[in-house]
Amino acid sequence: MSKQYKVVHCTINGKEIEQVVDVRSSLADMLRNDLRLTSVKKGCEVGECGACTVIINGEGFNSCIYLAVWAEGKEIWTLEGLTGPGGELSDIQQAFIDEGAIQCGFCSPGFILTSWEIVNAGVEYTDDQLRKLLSGHLCRCTGYENIFRAVKKTMLRHLGKFEEAELVDSQGITEYPEPMPFK
Amino acid sequence: MYDIGTLYQAETVEHACRLLLEHPEAQVLAGGSDVLVQIREGRRAGKDFVDIYMLDELRGVSIDDEENIRIGSLTSFSHITKDPIIQKYINVLGEAVDMVGGPQIRAIGTIGGNTCNGVTSADSASTLMAWDAVMEVTGTEGVRRVPIKDWYIKAKQVDLRAGEIQTAILIPKESYENCFGHYIKYSMRNALDIATTGCSVNVRLSDDKSTFERVRIGYGVASPVPVRAPSAEEFINGKEITGENIKLFSEMVLEDINPRDSWRAGRALRRHISVVMADRAIRECVRLAGGEVHE
Numbered sequence: 001m002s003k004q005y006k007v008v009h010c011t012i013n014g015k016e017i018e019q020v021v022d023v024r025s026s027l028a029d030m031l032r033n034d035l036r037l038t039s040v041k042k043g044c045e046v047g048e049c050g051a052c053t054v055i056i057n058g059e060g061f062n063s064c065i066y067l068a069v070w071a072e073g074k075e076i077w078t079l080e081g082l083t084g085p086g087g088e089l090s091d092i093q094q095a096f097i098d099e100g101a102i103q104c105g106f107c108s109p110g111f112i113l114t115s116w117e118i119v120n121a122g123v124e125y126t127d128d129q130l131r132k133l134l135s136g137h138l139c140r141c142t143g144y145e146n147i148f149r150a151v152k153k154t155m156l157r158h159l160g161k162f163e164e165a166e167l168v169d170s171q172g173i174t175e176y177p178e179p180m181p182f183k
Numbered sequence: 184m185y186d187i188g189t190l191y192q193a194e195t196v197e198h199a200c201r202l203l204l205e206h207p208e209a210q211v212l213a214g215g216s217d218v219l220v221q222i223r224e225g226r227r228a229g230k231d232f233v234d235i236y237m238l239d240e241l242r243g244v245s246i247d248d249e250e251n252i253r254i255g256s257l258t259s260f261s262h263i264t265k266d267p268i269i270q271k272y273i274n275v276l277g278e279a280v281d282m283v284g285g286p287q288i289r290a291i292g293t294i295g296g297n298t299c300n301g302v303t304s305a306d307s308a309s310t311l312m313a314w315d316a317v318m319e320v321t322g323t324e325g326v327r328r329v330p331i332k333d334w335y336i337k338a339k340q341v342d343l344r345a346g347e348i349q350t351a352i353l354i355p356k357e358s359y360e361n362c363f364g365h366y367i368k369y370s371m372r373n374a375l376d377i378a379t380t381g382c383s384v385n386v387r388l389s390d391d392k393s394t395f396e397r398v399r400i401g402y403g404v405a406s407p408v409p410v411r412a413p414s415a416e417e418f419i420n421g422k423e424i425t426g427e428n429i430k431l432f433s434e435m436v437l438e439d440i441n442p443r444d445s446w447r448a449g450r451a452l453r454r455h456i457s458v459v460m461a462d463r464a465i466r467e468c469v470r471l472a473g474g475e476v477h478e
Contacts, residue, residue: 022184023192047288056290059261060286061287062287062288065215067185067215069190069192070237072237114287133286136284136286136374
């Protein structure tokens with residue numbers, strides 16, 4: 001069988017693109033090799049680690065187990081799309097830095113994209129719900145508490161709950177204390 | 184890059200059926216969370232595939248003219264969980280598929296794929312079994328319906344013939360009306376794990392909520408294919424809602440199931456947890472139905 005190619009049209013990070021792909025390519029192959037969006041990390045390549053996560057039509061997918069040809073007509077976001085025109089970091093990226101939620105950084109692009117979906121949902125999730133929403137990602141160095149705290153604080157800030165965000169303790173797991181009475 | 188021989192992309196359901204007849208060696212590719220991984224593992228390397236993922240007409244949940252709940256076969260797990268029709272009539276199915284893999288797997292995995300690969304551990308299968316789902320299968324000759332009890336032929340083999348794809352899963356009104364269900368998945372981890380054993384129970388209580396009008400119980404990983412426990416169901420139907428009846432019902436499931444030893448768990452453990460899950464699930468169903476268990 002001769003090689004099969006197909007033209008894929010989609011929107012990536014707000015920009016419409018047209019790309020010729022080998023039909024055997026995964027979306028991760030297309031994003032990394034053809035479009036040089038190397039924030040998309042290949043970890044396990046079987047949909048377990050979440051490092052290759054991208055947002056497709058508002059929902060997180062593992063781009064390693066998604067064929068590039070399926071991107072036709074879709075709206076896709078990678079980590080590169082979160083920064084401002086001058087390279088300014090988004091608040092969720094800054095929160096990962098502030099909370100020390102990055103060590104080797106390999107899982108970070110995937111984690112940050114899922115977190116971005118979470119904080120933009122406009123919902124105040126419980127701790128258990130947050131853990132479940134983040135459960136499709138593996139981190140092998142920093143551990144999960146710092147990541148959890150970065151997400152929880154950013155979620156609360158997006159909901160205008162700045163004081164509560166500051167009360168998320170160092171473990172990120174305890175409930176909020178009763179508010180202190182004013183003197 | 185995947186080791187795929189030829190990828191035939193279907194443009195319509197009819198085109199997909201034709202492609203399958205023209206290329207009998209080709210396999211169906213839907214969401215790919217099993218198939219693409221098996222290509223990567225080498226088990227399906229170099230094979231040809233008929234890709235149906237882009238057939239959007241197979242997505243979505245609706246109530247059809249016969250008042251069946253109609254779930255398009257390519258509807259993803261995440262969309263089933265969020266769907267208002269599912270939440271209103273068969274919430275347990277949304278809860279069950281919300282336990283598959285992790286969030287990204289639930290975004291790509293389809294309920295059609297979950298039932299066409301014929302595996303007993305599929306989280307949707309025990310619930311569909313317990314709700315007497317009907318598989319709608321489309322071929323070039325037309326559409327036929329297969330009750331789920333006849334769907335599973337043996338492990339990894341379902342009643343799909345040459346040139347056919349599953350296009351929807353139907354839940355008849357008689358099955359979902361006034362019915363409350365609960366699913367328990369027993370696994371080692373809370374995410375990204377396959378069920379050691381899964382149990383789905385649903386009940387319809389009498390109007391005065393004193394007796395079980397109809398109880399149905401389905402299991403995954405308690406036999407080579409998903410199964411019901413007919414002896415236990417027959418025993419409890421029409422009985423009063425008492426702790427004693429629930430205990431007898433739960434123990435009776437052992438007459439109907441035949442779990443095996445596997446690297447994931449032993450037969451003895453599976454038999455033990457099957458009884459405990461039946462007990463816990465039916466009690467939760469009674470609570471959801473607004474009834475009370477008299478101990």
